[in-house]
Structures are given as structure tokens and as C-alpha cells.
Amino acid sequence: xxxxxxxxxxxxxxxxxxxxxxxxxxxxxxxxxxxxxxxxxxxxxxxxxxxxxxxxxxxxxxxxxxxxxxxxxxxxxxxxxxxxxxxxxxxxxxxxxxxxxxxxxxxxxxxxxxxxxxxxxxxxxxxxxxxxxxxxxxxxxxxxxxxxxxxxxxxxxxxxxxxxxxxxxxxxxxxxxxxxxxxxxxxxxxxxxx
Numbered sequence: 001x002x003x004x005x006x007x008x009x010x011x012x013x014x015x016x017x018x019x020x021x022x023x024x025x026x027x028x029x030x031x032x033x034x035x036x037x038x039x040x041x042x043x044x045x046x047x048x049x050x051x052x053x054x055x056x057x058x059x060x061x062x063x064x065x066x067x068x069x070x071x072x073x074x075x076x077x078x079x080x081x082x083x084x085x086x087x088x089x090x091x092x093x094x095x096x097x098x099x100x101x102x103x104x105x106x107x108x109x110x111x112x113x114x115x116x117x118x119x120x121x122x123x124x125x126x127x128x129x130x131x132x133x134x135x136x137x138x139x140x141x142x143x144x145x146x147x148x149x150x151x152x153x154x155x156x157x158x159x160x161x162x163x164x165x166x167x168x169x170x171x172x173x174x175x176x177x178x179x180x181x182x183x184x185x186x187x188x189x190x191x192x193x194x
Contacts, residue, residue: 001083003076005042012065023051026070038159040151043078044103077102079146079161089140092127094120097136099144099163106161108144113165134175141173
């Protein structure tokens with residue numbers, strides 16, 4: 001879920017910019033430091049929007065820059081447990097599909113896609129069912145639910161978000177549309193039979 005939040009952080013202003021400690025300069029430094037970073041409490045920092053306040057600078061022995069505490073507004077993305085999100089398959093591997101949900105990727109394990117057996121087709125970069133001829137490949141839109149979340153602040157690429165599509169209303173958008181059309185046809189056929 002995307003949120004606008006107010007945060008505080010310390011930013012180092014290098015000596016060459018000390019004459020220009022403005023909200024715009026501090027914003028650029030905060031953007032360089034924080035955007036794309038994962039945090040256990042707020043999720044992924046998508047964008048630093050505005051700097052609200054810049055505190056007094058602090059000089060540390062042996063450091064050339066000056067450190068300022070800054071209060072700022074940011075847009076963050078933090079998928080909540082059990083949240084249903086739409087995403088796009090960005091990579092298919094033998095054990096499942098990686099789904100881009102906002103600025104992060106989650107793993108949709110092959111066991112969480114369907115009750116049918118899905119075989120990995122490396123040539124076409126997809127998972128395919130031999131029972132129903134359904135496929136899941138790169139670029140497909142899916143609706144999934146967040147079931148696990150483990151954030152690694154030091155190495156954001158090592159953060160893990162687990163997804164499932166094994167519930168009614170979840171799965172590849174094309175599959176969901178086919179199911180809706182089949183339900184409409186059954187409902188119409190039932191109504192005509194009365």
C-alpha cells in the first residue's frame with residue numbers, strides 16, 4: 001500500500017555545499033540516500049516529496065561534512081500482510097514467478113499459483129498447465145495476496161515477499177475474466193431454463 005508519511009533522518013551536507021543548505025539541497029541529498037531503500041517500519045521509500053524542517057547542523061570529529069536532522073514528507077510502499085494487490089509478472093523461473101508489486105518484487109511460488117500441475121517452459125519463459133492449457137508468463141497481469149514478508153534493510157534486494165493466487169478472485173487477470181464469463185453464461189442458461 002502506498003502511503004504519504006512524515007519521517008526524520010540525518011543527512012550529511014558535504015563541505016562544498018555548506019553555503020547552500022536549503023530545503024532543495026537537503027531534499028536532493030535525502031533522495032540520494034533514501035529512495036529505493038527498504039525499512040522494516042515504513043517499507044520502501046519511493047520518493048522524498050518535501051522537506052518540512054532542517055535542524056541545527058552537527059560537526060563530528062574527523063568528518064568534513066555537517067550533519068543535519070531533517071523532517072520531511074515521503075511516499076512509501078509497504079505491502080501489508082493479507083493485502084490483495086495487482087502486479088505484473090517480471091520473471092518466470094522453475095520454482096515460480098516474480099511479480100512486480102509497486103517498487104518491489106514478490107515471489108509467487110509455483111505451489112501458490114494453481115491446484116493444477118504447472119511445468120516450467122524455459123524456452124517461452126512461462127509456467128504451463130497440461131490440464132487446462134493455462135499459462136503464466138512474463139508481462140502477464142495478476143491479482144495476488146501478500147502472505148509473507150521479510151524485510152532486509154541492509155540488503156533490500158534480499159527482502160522477501162511471498163504471494164499466493166490460490167483463492168477465489170485471485171490469479172492471472174485473463175483466467176479471472178474467463179471464469180466471470182463462464183459464470184455469466186451459466187447464470188443466463190439457468191435463467192432461460194426457468
